[in-house]
Amino acid sequence: MKITCITGSPNKNGTSSLLAYHFIQGAIDKGHKVFRFDAAFKNVHPCIGCLKCKRGENECIFKDDMFELYPKLLESDVICYSTPLYYHTYTAQLKAVIDRYYAKDKFLKETLKRTILLVSAANPNDWVTHGIVSTYETTLKYLKWEDAGKILAINCETTDDIKKTCFLQQAYNMGYNLG
Ligand SMILES: Cc1cc2nc3c(=O)[nH]c(=O)nc-3n(C[C@H](O)[C@H](O)[C@H](O)COP(=O)(O)O)c2cc1C
Numbered sequence: 689m690k691i692t693c694i695t696g697s698p699n700k701n702g703t704s705s706l707l708a709y710h711f712i713q714g715a716i717d718k719g720h721k722v723f724r725f726d727a728a729f730k731n732v733h734p735c736i737g738c739l740k741c742k743r744g745e746n747e748c749i750f751k752d753d754m755f756e757l758y759p760k761l762l763e764s765d766v767i768c769y770s771t772p773l774y775y776h777t778y779t780a781q782l783k784a785v786i787d788r789y790y791a792k793d794k795f796l797k798e799t800l801k802r803t804i805l806l807v808s809a810a811n812p813n814d815w816v817t818h819g820i821v822s823t824y825e826t827t828l829k830y831l832k833w834e835d836a837g838k839i840l841a842i843n844c845e846t847t848d849d850i851k852k853t854c855f856l857q858q859a860y861n862m863g864y865n866l867g
Pocket residue numbers: 697698699701702703704705771772773774775776777808809810811812816844845846
């Protein structure tokens with residue numbers, strides 16, 4: 689299977705990057721092909737709502753690193769998001785990528801994709817992830833995609849915290865067990 693993993697953290701070696709790493713390792717060990725896109729280290733202009741993409745050829749006016757991602761998204765069977773929780777949702781860097789789906793959502797809706805959500809968060813209460821989960825599931829419904837699993841790594845502010853939990857093993861297993 690073809691998998692795209694989009695990360696949202698500006699920390700290259702942080703908690704959510706570790707989740708992504710373990711997920712990807714599991715998927716590769718099972719023989720899947722994975723493309724990783726680190727949104728915070730790419731040039732992705734935020735959508736400006738000009739709607740030129742809706743009037744023309746489904747092309748965004750910003751010719752940036754999204755043009756590396758678009759073909760990978762379109763051909764992927766599974767899309768994995770890995771992000772720290774920033775004020776109860778995705779980081780701005782990951783949200784900018786998802787907003788830019790708008791130019792291609794006609795095509796993205798045409799094929800069923802399965803998605804995975806990996807989140808790390810400092811707060812120990814499970815209600816902190818309600819916002820991101822609700823946004824994620826609403827977008828899936830809109831795109832007619834399916835959830836293939838979530839890891840909500842609460843109480844993990846630092847990599848020392850997450851290494852003491854079973855979330856990294858769960859991320860590996862999730863990648864490995866994708867069928
Ligand atoms: C700007 C900012 C906003 C944050 N907002 C939240 C939040 O709403 N809830 C929470 O539990 N943790 C919040 N955190 C903590 C991070 O989600 C947490 O430390 C995470 O493990 C960092 O992931 P990373 O190492 O992959 O960057 C926030 C951190 C930052 C820098």
